[in-house]
Amino acid sequence: xxxxxxxxxxxxxxxxxxxxxxxxxxxxxxxxxxxxxxxxxxxxxxxxxxxxxxxxxxxxxxxxxxxxxxxxxxxxxxxxxxxxxxxxxxxxxxxxxxxxxxxxxxxxxxxxxxxxxxxxxxxxxxxxxxxxxxxxxxxxxxxxxxxxxxxxxxxxxxxxxxxxxxxxxxxxxxxxxxxxxxxxxxxxxxxxxxxxxxxxxxxxxxxxxxxxxxxxxxxxxxxxxxxxxxxxx
Numbered sequence: 001x002x003x004x005x006x007x008x009x010x011x012x013x014x015x016x017x018x019x020x021x022x023x024x025x026x027x028x029x030x031x032x033x034x035x036x037x038x039x040x041x042x043x044x045x046x047x048x049x050x051x052x053x054x055x056x057x058x059x060x061x062x063x064x065x066x067x068x069x070x071x072x073x074x075x076x077x078x079x080x081x082x083x084x085x086x087x088x089x090x091x092x093x094x095x096x097x098x099x100x101x102x103x104x105x106x107x108x109x110x111x112x113x114x115x116x117x118x119x120x121x122x123x124x125x126x127x128x129x130x131x132x133x134x135x136x137x138x139x140x141x142x143x144x145x146x147x148x149x150x151x152x153x154x155x156x157x158x159x160x161x162x163x164x165x166x167x168x169x170x171x172x173x174x175x176x177x178x179x180x181x182x183x184x185x186x187x188x189x190x191x192x193x194x195x196x197x198x199x200x201x202x203x204x205x206x207x208x209x210x211x212x213x214x215x216x217x218x219x220x221x222x223x224x225x226x227x228x229x230x231x232x233x
Contacts, residue, residue, distance in 0.1 A: 009102050009126045012063075016070045022048055038075045045071020062125040069101030089113065094161050098146060100127040110134055115163045117170050119145040137165030145170060200231035 016022065025044035029035050035043060048071075049064035089095075089112040099120045105127045115137040121127055122140055131138035149161075152172055162171040162182045171178050204212045216227035224232075 009066075009129065010106075012126075013066055013070050013102065016067055017074060022067070022071075038078045041078065042071045042075045045074075058122055059124050062122045065099045065101050065121070066126055069103055072101075073103065094163060096145065096149065096161065099125070102126040102130060105130045110136065115139075115165065117142055117145060117161065117163050119143065131165075137163055139163045139165060139168050139170050141168075142170050148172065196230055200229060202231075204231065 022041075022044055025047060026037070026040040029040035029043055030037055045067050049067040052064045052067065053061045055061065089109055092112050092114050094115040094117055095108065095113065096117045097119070099118055100116065105116075113134075113136055116127070116131050116139070118127065118138070118140045119142050120140070125140065128138055128140050149172065157173050160173055162174045162178065163169065164182065164185060166185075171182075174182065204214050206212060214231050214233060216224075216230070216232035
């Protein structure tokens, strides 16, 4: 069974790409003679995104990254460049950014992605929704995060980052006590997961005796193994 949340996100992106208002904004910029089609669609998408951010509505503002993402993807096609290549990580890492468009979040290698820490964005942004769907710890809305990291790196620090997706904590260069606290939280999460695995073989029956079918949303065939291990059938 597919990931309904993920499908809805990319259905929404397809709707943005077909939006006549976006096309009209890009066409006007071309007609003014200041930009070609590639620059016009990117500029129109950015202007559209800025309008969403200025509305003062958190949910609409969270869609701004989607609009910019769609604009960049259309521009790549107009330029004859293949759509965004799959994002790679050299090793296990926490990805830090101002925001992440859905097309990048969806291609991050999950076997190396330890977490996501975003300076902007919001819990209703599609990057956050995808992170939850993938079971990836994520903290969003970390105001000033990038500036703090740049200052720390300039001073020769910021070698490690610790995040807690449950509490929303971001700790730069955690000391031994903080690291132990985060490790304890990770151990507790592992124990809960192990308990879930032990309980997976138990019958799925409600207290009034109704048998329930357990199913799972998966993105790739490989994910079926963990779903079955947790009791999905």
